[in-house]
Amino acid sequence: MSELFNDPATWLPVVFAGLMGVSILVYVVLDGFDLGIGMLTPLVSVEDRDRMIASIGPFWDANETWLVLAIGLLLVAFPAAHGTILTALYIPVAIMLVGLILRGVAFEFRVKAPAHNKHLWDWAFFIGSLVTALSQGFMLGLYIMGLEWTAMTVAFALLTALCTAAGYTFIGACWLIIKAEDALQTKAVRWALRSLWGLLAGFVMISAATPFVSERIFQKWFSVPEIILLAPLPITAFLVTCILLWALRQLPDPTDRFRHVPFAGGTLLFTLAFLGLAYSFYPYVVPEQLTIYEAASAPESLMIILVGTAVVLPMIAAYTMLAYVVFRGKARDLRYD
Amino acid sequence: MMDTLILSRIQFGANISFHILFPTITIALGWVLLFFKLRFNATGDERWMDGYRFFVKVFALTFALGVVSGITMSFQFGTNWPGFMESVGNIAGPLLAYEILTAFFLEAVFLGIMLFGFSRVPNWVHTLATFLVAFGTTMSAFWIIALNSWMHTPAGYEMIDGVAHATDWFAIVFNPSLPYRLVHMLLASGLTVAFVIAGLSAFRMLYGDKTSAAKLTFKTGVFLAAILIPLQIAAGDFHGLNTLEHQPAKIAAMEGNWETGGNIPLLLFAIPDEEARENRFEIGIPNGASLILKHHAEGEVPGLNDFVAEDGTPMHPPVNAVFWSFRIMVGTGLAMLALSWVTAGVIWRRGLDKPNPWMLRAFVAMTFSGWLATLAGWYTTEIGRQPWLVTGVLRTYEAVADVPAPMVLSTLLVYLAIYVGLTLAYVSVLFYLARKAARGEQPKPMTPGSGAAVTMIPAE
Ligand code: HDD
Ligand code: HEM
Numbered sequence: 001m002s003e004l005f006n007d008p009a010t011w012l013p014v015v016f017a018g019l020m021g022v023s024i025l026v027y028v029v030l031d032g033f034d035l036g037i038g039m040l041t042p043l044v045s046v047e048d049r050d051r052m053i054a055s056i057g058p059f060w061d062a063n064e065t066w067l068v069l070a071i072g073l074l075l076v077a078f079p080a081a082h083g084t085i086l087t088a089l090y091i092p093v094a095i096m097l098v099g100l101i102l103r104g105v106a107f108e109f110r111v112k113a114p115a116h117n118k119h120l121w122d123w124a125f126f127i128g129s130l131v132t133a134l135s136q137g138f139m140l141g142l143y144i145m146g147l148e149w150t151a152m153t154v155a156f157a158l159l160t161a162l163c164t165a166a167g168y169t170f171i172g173a174c175w176l177i178i179k180a181e182d183a184l185q186t187k188a189v190r191w192a193l194r195s196l197w198g199l200l201a202g203f204v205m206i207s208a209a210t211p212f213v214s215e216r217i218f219q220k221w222f223s224v225p226e227i228i229l230l231a232p233l234p235i236t237a238f239l240v241t242c243i244l245l246w247a248l249r250q251l252p253d254p255t256d257r258f259r260h261v262p263f264a265g266g267t268l269l270f271t272l273a274f275l276g277l278a279y280s281f282y283p284y285v286v287p288e289q290l291t292i293y294e295a296a297s298a299p300e301s302l303m304i305i306l307v308g309t310a311v312v313l314p315m316i317a318a319y320t321m322l323a324y325v326v327f328r329g330k331a332r333d334l335r336y337d
Numbered sequence: 338m339m340d341t342l343i344l345s346r347i348q349f350g351a352n353i354s355f356h357i358l359f360p361t362i363t364i365a366l367g368w369v370l371l372f373f374k375l376r377f378n379a380t381g382d383e384r385w386m387d388g389y390r391f392f393v394k395v396f397a398l399t400f401a402l403g404v405v406s407g408i409t410m411s412f413q414f415g416t417n418w419p420g421f422m423e424s425v426g427n428i429a430g431p432l433l434a435y436e437i438l439t440a441f442f443l444e445a446v447f448l449g450i451m452l453f454g455f456s457r458v459p460n461w462v463h464t465l466a467t468f469l470v471a472f473g474t475t476m477s478a479f480w481i482i483a484l485n486s487w488m489h490t491p492a493g494y495e496m497i498d499g500v501a502h503a504t505d506w507f508a509i510v511f512n513p514s515l516p517y518r519l520v521h522m523l524l525a526s527g528l529t530v531a532f533v534i535a536g537l538s539a540f541r542m543l544y545g546d547k548t549s550a551a552k553l554t555f556k557t558g559v560f561l562a563a564i565l566i567p568l569q570i571a572a573g574d575f576h577g578l579n580t581l582e583h584q585p586a587k588i589a590a591m592e593g594n595w596e597t598g599g600n601i602p603l604l605l606f607a608i609p610d611e612e613a614r615e616n617r618f619e620i621g622i623p624n625g626a627s628l629i630l631k632h633h634a635e636g637e638v639p640g641l642n643d644f645v646a647e648d649g650t651p652m653h654p655p656v657n658a659v660f661w662s663f664r665i666m667v668g669t670g671l672a673m674l675a676l677s678w679v680t681a682g683v684i685w686r687r688g689l690d691k692p693n694p695w696m697l698r699a700f701v702a703m704t705f706s707g708w709l710a711t712l713a714g715w716y717t718t719e720i721g722r723q724p725w726l727v728t729g730v731l732r733t734y735e736a737v738a739d740v741p742a743p744m745v746l747s748t749l750l751v752y753l754a755i756y757v758g759l760t761l762a763y764v765s766v767l768f769y770l771a772r773k774a775a776r777g778e779q780p781k782p783m784t785p786g787s788g789a790a791v792t793m794i795p796a797e
C-alpha cells in the first residue's frame with residue numbers, strides 16, 4: 001500500500017479520474033436541471049415560462065462551468081484519451097455545442113431583444129436545451145458501446161439519448177417543485193412522475209446492455225463475491241425509486257415541507273447510476289482501448305494541477321453554496337437589479 | 338476539395354475570432370461597471386447608476402456570448418487538434434486548468450449575484466460581486482494569454498521523446514512575450530470598451546436622449562479612449578521590439594521586408610508577391626522601419642529571404658496576411674487617436690451642451706472599431722507564428738486531427754452560419770437597447786436588498 005502512495009504515477013491518474021467523474025456527475029445533476037426546465041418551457045403560459053426561467057437564471061452559467069471543468073480535466077489529465085474520444089464523437093459534440101450556444105444566448109436575448117421577437121428566442125431556448133440533452137445522451141450511449149459506429153450501437157445511443165432527455169426533464173421538474181408555487185408546482189409534480197419512467201427505462205437498458213458489451217465487464221459484475229458485494233447498489237436504487245414514487249404522490253403538500261425530497265432522491269439515483277458505470281469502466285478511459293494509466297499526463301504536471309485543485313475546489317464549493325443560499329426560496333420574476 | 342488541415346485551421350480561426358469578440362468587451366467592461374458603481378456609492382449621483390444599469394445589460398448579453406463561444410473553444414483542441422495536447426499537454430494542461438479553477442467559476446458564480454442579487458444582498462456584497470466578476474475575467478485573460486504567449490516564445494521546458502515536460506513553471510508562465518502581450522491585450526480590451534461606451538452613448542444622444550446620463554457615459558468613454566490610446570501605441574511598439582528579438586521572421590513579414598539590411602523603409606502600402614519574392618507598388622517612408630525597430634537609420638531589419646529552407650520551402654509565415662492585418666490594426670489605432678483626442682479637446686474647451694452631430698456620428702461609426710483592431714492584431718500574431726503552432730517545437734500540420742474533411746466542412750458551415758447570425762443579433766440588440774434607453778424606458782431605480790442597513794459602510 002505504501003508503495004502505491006510513494007509513486008505518484010500510480011495514484012495520480014486515479015485521483016484525476018475521480019475528479020473528472022465528480023465533475024461529470026455534478027454537471028449532469030446541475031445542468032441537467034436547467035436543461036430539463038428548458039425542455040419543459042413549451043408546455044406552459046408565457047408568465048409561467050418567465051417564472052421557470054427565473055428559477056434557473058442565476059445558476060445556469062456556473063452549472064455549465066462544470067462541463068468545462070470535466071472536459072478540461074479530460075484534456076489536461078488524459079490528453080491521449082481526449083483526442084480519441086472527441087474525434088470519435090466529432091459530430092455529436094458539434095451538435096451539442098450548437099445546442100448549448102442556442103440556449104445560452106437565448107437566456108439573454110429573450111429579455112433584451114424587441115418584444116415581438118421574444119417567442120423566437122423562447123423557441124431557441126427550448127430547441128437548444130433539447131438538442132443538448134439528446135446529444136449528451138447519444139454520446140453516453142456510444143461511449144458505453146465502446147465508441148463504435150454501427151447500426152446497432154447508433155440505435156442504442158438513440159435510445160439512451162431519449163432516456164437522458166427524460167432524466168434531465170425529471171430532475172428539472174424536481175427543481176421546479178422546489179422553486180414553484182401553486183398551479184405550476186402541481187404541474188411540476190406531474191411532469192416529474194411521468195419523466196421518471198423514462199429515466200428508469202434508461203437505467204434498466206444501460207444496466208442490461210453494459211455487461212454484454214464486454215466479457216470483462218460481465219465478469220466484474222457477475223462473479224462471486226462481486227455480485228454479493230455489489231448488491232447494495234441496485235437495492236438502494238430500488239428503494240430510492242420507491243421513495244420517489246411515494247413522495248411524488250404526496251406532493252404538493254400544504255406545508256411545502258417535502259419539496260426537497262424529489263430533487264434529493266433524483267440526485268441520489270443519478271449518483272448510483274454513475275457509480276455503477278464508473279465501476280464497469282474502471283480502469284479504462286477509452287472503453288477497452290486505453291486505461292487511465294496509459295493516457296495520463298506527466299506526473300509533475302498532474303501534481304501542479306492537483307495542488308491548485310485542492311486549494312481552489314473547496315472555495316468554489318463554498319461560493320457556489322453562497323449563491324444557492326442568496327437565491328433560495330421561490331422564484332420571482334428575473335429582474336436586473 | 339480543401340483538406341482537413343486547411344479546413345480545421347479556418348474552423349479554429351473562425352471559432353476563436355468569434356470568441357474573442359466578447360471577452361474583449363467583458364474584460365474591461367467589468368472594471369468600468371465597478372467604476373460606475375463606486376462613483377455612485379461615493380456621490381449618490383443617479384446618473385452613474387443609470388450608466389451602470391444600461392451597461393450591465395450590455396455586459397450580461399456579452400458575457401453569455403463569451404461563455405457559449407468559450408465552451409466551443411474548450412472542445413476544439415480535442416476535436417480538431419489532438420496533436421497539440423499530446424505533444425505540449427504537460428504545459429498547456431495546467432495553464433488551462435488554472436484558468437478554469439481560478440477564473441471561470443469565480444466569474445460564473447458571482448455574475449449571478451451581480452445581475453440578479455441587488456435586492457437580495459447588502460450593497461457592499463453587490464459591489465464585491467462586481468469586483469470579483471471583473472477580477473475573474475482578467476484572471477481568465479491572464480492564464481490564456483500565458484498559454485498563448487508560451488506558444489509564441491516557449492521557455493522553461495524540455496523535450497523527452499517528442500513530448501514537452503515542464504522544468505520551471507515560473508519561466509513557463511512568465512515567458513518572454515507574456516508581459517507585452519498581456520498589457521497590449523488588456524489595453525485593447527479597454528479601448529474596445531471605451532469606443533463601445535462612447536458609441537452607444539453617442540447613439541442615445543443622437544436619438545434624442547433627454548437625460549444627462551448619456552452625456553456622462555459619453556464623456557467617460559471619450560476620456561478613457563484618449564488616455565488609453567497613447568499607452569496602447571507605446572505598448573505595441575515595445576511588443577514589436579520584443580518580437581524582433583524572439584520571432585524575427587514575423588517582424589520581416591509585418592514589415593514586408595525581403596532582404597536583411599539597414600536603411601529599411603516603413604511601408605505604407607505594398608502588395609507583397611510571394612512567388613516573385615518582392616513587393617509591388619511600394620510606397621514607404623525612407624528608413625522608417627529601421628528607425629522604429631532599431632532607433633537609428635542604419636539599423637538592420639531582418640528579411641524574409643533568411644527564412645527559407647535549403648530545398649527552397651519558405652520557413653516564414655504567409656506575408657500578405659501578416660503585412661495587411663498589421664496595417665489594419667495600426668491604422669485603426671491611429672484613427673482612434675485622432676478621434677478621441679480631437680473630441681476630448683473639444684469637450685475640454687466647450688463642454689457638451691451643444692455637441693456637434695458629426696462628432697457623435699463618428700463615434701457611432703467607430704463603436705466596434707476595437708473589434709477590428711483586436712482581430713487584426715491577433716491575425717498578425719497568430720498567422721505570424723506559422724508554420725509553427727508552438728515556435729520551434731510543433732508544426733501546425735503535425736497537430737491536426739485525422740477526421741474526414743467533409744465532416745470538418747459541414748460543422749464549419751454550421752458554426753459560420755450561427756456566428757454571423759448571432760453577431761448581427763448582438764449588434765442590433767445593443768442599438769435597440771440604446772434606442773429604448775433614449776426613449777426613457779429604463780427600469781426603475783432599484784433599492785438595495787434586505788441587508789440595506791449595511792449600506793451605511795462609508796463610501797467605498
Ligand atoms: C484595440 C486594439 C489594438 C490597437 C489599437 C493596437 N493593437 Fe496591436 N494588437 C492588438 C490590439 C491592438 C491585440 C489584438 O491585442 C494583439 C494580438 C496579440 C496581442 O498581444 O495583442 C496585437 C498585436 C500586436 C503586435 C504583434 C506582436 C506579436 O505577436 O509578435 C504588434 C507588433 C502590435 N500589436 C503593435 C501595435 C502598434 C504599433 C499599434 C499602434 C497603433 C497597435 N498595435 C495598436
Ligand atoms: C483570441 C484571439 C485569437 C485569434 C483571433 C486567433 C486567431 C488565429 C488564427 C487566424 C489562426 C490561424 C493561423 C493560420 O493557420 O494561418 C490561429 C491559430 C491557432 N491559434 Fe490562435 N488566435 C487567438 C488566440 C489564441 C489563443 C489564446 C490560443 C491558445 C491558447 C490560440 C491557439 C491557436 C492554435 C492552437 C492555432 C493552430 C490552429 C490553426 O493554425 O488554426 N490562439 N489563431
Ligand code: HEM
Nearest residue numbers: 359360363400403404407408410411441445474477478481
Ligand atoms: C486570447 C484569447 C482569449 C481570451 C483573452 C479569453 C478570455 C476569456 C474571458 C475573459 C472569458 C470570460 C468572460 C466571458 O465569458 O465573456 C472567457 C470565457 C471562456 N473562454 Fe476564453 N479567452 C481566450 C481564448 C480562449 C481559448 C483558446 C479557450 C479554449 C481553451 C477559451 C475557453 C473559454 C471558455 C470555456 C469560456 C467560458 C467560461 C465560463 O463558462 O464562464 N478561451 N474567455
